[in-house]
Amino acid sequence: MKKALALISRIHEKGNRFITDKLKENGIEELVPSHGDILALLYKEKKATMKDIAGKIHRTKPTVTILVDKLEKLGFVKREKSTEDSRITYILPTAKGEDFKPVFEEISKDLNKMLYKNLNEEESAMLDKLLEKML
Numbered sequence: 043m044k045k046a047l048a049l050i051s052r053i054h055e056k057g058n059r060f061i062t063d064k065l066k067e068n069g070i071e072e073l074v075p076s077h078g079d080i081l082a083l084l085y086k087e088k089k090a091t092m093k094d095i096a097g098k099i100h101r102t103k104p105t106v107t108i109l110v111d112k113l114e115k116l117g118f119v120k121r122e123k124s125t126e127d128s129r130i131t132y133i134l135p136t137a138k139g140e141d142f143k144p145v146f147e148e149i150s151k152d153l154n155k156m157l158y159k160n161l162n163e164e165e166s167a168m169l170d171k172l173l174e175k176m177l
């Protein structure tokens with residue numbers, strides 16, 4: 043019996059619960075796991091347009107807009123007009139967003155430890171490869 047989707051869904055729920063609990067432990071109750079993809083992208087690329095964010099995190103522009111609006115309201119990101127083209131607006135981390143980066147990285151590291159704890163290196167690599175293949 044094929045049950046990959048059910049198992050992936052349960053792993054996703056477990057991961058989200060773990061992230062939510064870790065955020066609360068760090069006194070950050072206003073963020074949700076779905077903000078993580080945006081923050082990870084901005085930490086890596088420093089700034090991005092809404093279109094870029096939507097494409098790279100595989101979400102619709104309206105969904106990204108809602109998530110970014112909340113991050114902006116909470117002070118983690120800001121919007122900045124391009125100096126070359128005023129039609130382009132970039133999203134980038136604020137000082138508060140940058141200050142959160144070490145906490146974010148620690149939670150990510152702990153999440154991976156929790157998810158892969160019962161797998162050896164070879165099994166971990168194979169799992170990643172198989173999941174990529176399913177996409």
